[in-house]
Amino acid sequence: MHTVYSVVIVLFFLAVSPYFVYQAVRYRKYVGNLRQRLGYLPASFNLDGDESIWIHAVSVGEVLTARALLPQLRERYPRLRIFLSTTTMTGQQVARENLQYADEVFYFPLDLPPIVRRTMRLVKPRIFIMMETEIWPNLLRACRRAGVSTVLINGRISSRSFPRYRLARRFFRRVLDDVDRFCMQSDESARRIIAIGADRQRVSVTGSLKFDSLDTPVSAAGERGRHRVLRYFRVNAARPVVIAASTLKGEEEAVLEAFGRVRANRGDALLIIAPRKPERFDEVERLGRRAGWRLARRTELPVDAEPKVDVVVLDTIGELAHLYEIATVVFVGGSLVDAGGHNILEPAIYGKPIVFGP
Template sequence: MLLALYQILALLLLPLLLPWHLYRSLSRGRSPGFAERLGWLPSAVTKRLAGRPVIWLHAVSVGEAMAARPLLKALKSRYPDHGLLMSVTTETGRAVAAGFPEPDCCIYFPFDVLPAVRAALTSVAPRLIIIMETEIWPTFCREADRRGIPLLLVNGRISDRSIGRYRKLAWFFRHPLALFSHCCMQSDADRDRIIAIGAPEERTMVCGNLKYDIPWRQVPVEERHDLRRQYGIPAGRLVVVAASTHPGEEELLVPVWRQAAQQRNDLQLVLVPRHPERAGEVAALMEKNTLACRRRTTLTDGAVLAPGQVLLVDTVGELMKLYALADLAFVGGSLVPTGGHNLLEPASLGIPLIFGPHMANFRDIAALALQYGAGVQVTDTAELAEALKEFLNSPDLRQVLGANGLKMLRDSGGATERIMDVVARSL
């Protein structure tokens, strides 16, 4: 009865969702992908998957898609005769995932209304569905179960910020959670939390965090120099990459950067907003504060950034290259209460870290980074300014923290293999 009421409500809300989604997509300069979201998949997708058993992996956005890379590689290697379909929800997630070589196809996840879900599942007929983190859609889960398709929740997590809401809605999530064959959680805390909201205890286990399984390496000096030339950064500059920043965060960073730049003239800031469509807004903020900036999309071959000119990155899919050319990384979403972002990406390249107090979505990673001495957590802009000054003035400190980050990655992997054991049992 509850599922039937949910499905009716979802259908009633769909006409309201479509215009909002259209506006959101077009305002970001991207296609809304309505056909795929309504379950009508392109013939190129169905033809490419035809005649093979299909594994369907779903990741909401950029963070989940990047975290899925080790698992995608393992699936492709272990099951080369299977078709590998990846779905995402957001437009930026689609832009990133479409560049992955492992999936045969990338689509938008269907709206959780019965006609769309049925159409998508009929077109793909997957042998196994893998859901990253906590994407729990009742109609999709019920229809997959009705068709006998095993559902795996992997890299599962319940953040500090969301556990209260989940507990209040445990009556709603209990049924779809019971349909998962296995729930592979990141930590003991995540396991306890998802069991508390209805996941079957006997099918819920701790497998670790896939994000720790990303490749790690020390970036060679020659590669770093080549990357800097590609981005117009002259030799001799100390490069700070401020990544995945959010509204309100750039306003906090600008005075800190101005203070640092007044103390020495060899600094280069590379600013990477989490959503590149905000580049105009961020550029206006820079102009207001008399900071010169150059957008990535206007950077031509042979261009050189002027002293004091900020490189404003208004593209997607380049963050790892930018980390590779950096001397220091500030990981955003952490000075403002949005839950933080992935510290492991810069750490995997031996880049020392600075991050703010708001790391609820990455609490375990933040704790591990501090435990290993791979980075510094600051509570406000005053501490950020002090940490930035200390890092920029001490090459030895940067080297030690970078090496600690590589050790953290080396010691903390293994989630992919544990999840692949579950996949093998499910198939």
Template structure:
């Protein structure tokens, strides 16, 4: 498949794309807002000639935050335009940066929408976070001589096999990138094999290791646990869960309460459209459940706190003693393990971590990651860690050591950007 065929198929798929958007809007009303932006219609006023950063969804928005802060500091005279594709990513970016940046949804990868978006933004540099590759947007930048950087680039062996099946499309697209800042050498080699220019591929590490946690966050969490009367209460979090995981987690929690009757679970579904369904599931399973979005009080009778808010995940991690990171009991590939590690939490996950394999291996080698396959194994790990606080503390220390040993990727990435943006005022 080449880019022309891809574009034709994308146009033919427009009715399906629109129906899917309607379906998502039915499940999560936020998708019904700002629909025109997805076709480069009704875009907000945008200053031209700056840096464009694309962070597709919530995870990439979180990862991009330290980079955006550095760009604002290093290039104060250039407008920073940040795009996303999901309401959760959009809300996180706006909550973090407000009017310090320009923001809109990225239009679909249709040539006419790409051209209209490019005319409005006219960036001097384009930064795409991780693996969100759109052939027509990248080609539009390349045609206009705008360097395109794939920042914090990751590419699992599974994804690489998928890209290889469409070499006629992906090889020219990767060849148009000016810099691929890969997280690991294995991923860098996969990009080279798929058609990226070898001289444009560099191993910079993951900027997720450069996460800095505000000390005030821990203080706020400690204060809230005090208000709950839960300083000595066993509290664990299951975060970024997907369909099929919540039942397993609740089953483990029910058994955990037979040994630790006061145990509290903070359950945080990954997608907002699942908040209501997971709340109903908790009630059906017989748990006294409080909803964070309603600021409902957590009492000694509360068994589950549903984290049904946006932009609070770090704070919810800080409230817990142990952290399970979801998207890993099902074959989703896992989510960011480094946020709870940076907060000094012992980590648990399922076995499906192919999106974060290198990070998971390092954490496991340092002793700060226990992988479980089902409710029974999850229960065993929770019981052990709550019964052995010394081991939990050792795990947490191992995770913090991994973070410290891998920091510096953000600086290496910024050095690469300066070579592509030499005349920008700093």
């Protein structure tokens, strides 16, 4: 079954390679990290060959959730190095800026046996931790054969993905046999992971780690980042600020329309739109201008001044969480389209009113 899976992975990447080429040419994505994804880490990576704890966090949300875990791991395993991998470029940047306890940050390798083995020879994991539900069959098999303990933390099986997992239950039962411990967010997720083949003796309900991560102190670099970004938004305390956070395609039109109603009552209101995907910055800017708003990108704003526009497109990575501090109300994206919604906890800790879709 693993051989069939590997063949499917190769065929899939061959099929989507034109997309990756387009993304590389159009947005410069994947250009600087392909070697790492093929298992060729920098020459300076783990020069001493130390054993490690390898944590994989796909993107920004998982990286920020991992903040609560890293200090505890450092305290409990002081002799092991801590390495963290991400899949997305945005996750990589946020990890480098916020995770003071991680010794190295790198890109997750393609899940093919030769590439996985090459990466493991350099990382030398004693423990492999997957944030949320990241199931990579070849990597898990390699960990099992090498005697590496594997743990799924903050695990979640959504109602949307559960039927797909059940269709491949025979395959996933074999894959899940390679995981030593499943720490699930809820009773429902625990029942679902057992239903697709996990040994119930290895499954625990530990709650959501996102709540723990909210109280985790940010690094010095993260605090400097907060002060830096707020210098671009010296907003008068009486000026309403609406933040549309992590919006997806199909949501900005509704946000802009609703903002028009806000402006009918408060003509000085400011809208900050933070698209979820960086490649959509241009598209969202066009939508705002087409709607007739005075608009600027965050990277165009002068420092230590109040934005003299109606709408700001947040075309940066890792700054959104800092801006909740100045928000009057926050709309959380991914909730007007079929995407499950994004994290409402970050604006909630600032005591901000939160709006989200069905």
